Amino acid sequence: MFKTIIEPRVSETDGVGHINNTTIPIWFEAGRNKLFKLFTPDSSFQNWKMIILNMNVDYVDQVYFxxxxEVYTWVKRIGNTSLELYEEIRQDKRLCAKGTSVYVNHDVKQRKSEVIPETIRVELEKHRYSESAE
Known part of the structure; x- marks a missing residue:
């Protein structure tokens, strides 16, 4: 599991006093930064590998400024060229949002999917999701 700590900003708070729902997907993406580094160690967009195909979010409880x-990111499934993530946002130990996302390992220069290398698969396995994690 990857864990990222985020300090909510005033600008992310909406008129009813909680963090705006549009912020949650952005925080989920922030929780994927270490995962992105596995695929693109130099963080160069010319060599970028991770292309998002799908994202789903369930809003469970309110988040406050x-x-x-805490953003938690697990690897739920590893395919040949893609992977599925399971993600949670927690505040004060409460589950506030959960979701999934699917990424494909993509060669931007050739504009096609690539098989996930074995070295990256080994690292991904260290962050594997299990039902007991919920």
Whole structure:
């Protein structure tokens, strides 16, 4: 599991006093930064590998300004060229949002999917999701 701590900003708070729902997908993406580094160690967009295909979010509870948020990212499934993530956002140990996303390992220069290398698969396995993680 990858864990990222986020400090909510005032600008992310909406008129009813909680973090705006449009912010949650952005925080999920922030939780994927270490995963992105596995595929593109130099973080260069000329060599970028991870292309998002799908993302789903379930909003479970409100998130508030003034208290840090934990973003958890697990690898749920590894295919030949793609992988599925399971993600959670928690505040004060409460589950506030959960979701899934699917990425494909993509060669931007050749404009086609690539098989996920074995060295990356080994690292991904270290972050594997299990039902007991919920």
């Amino acid at each position: 003034g208290r840090e948020v």
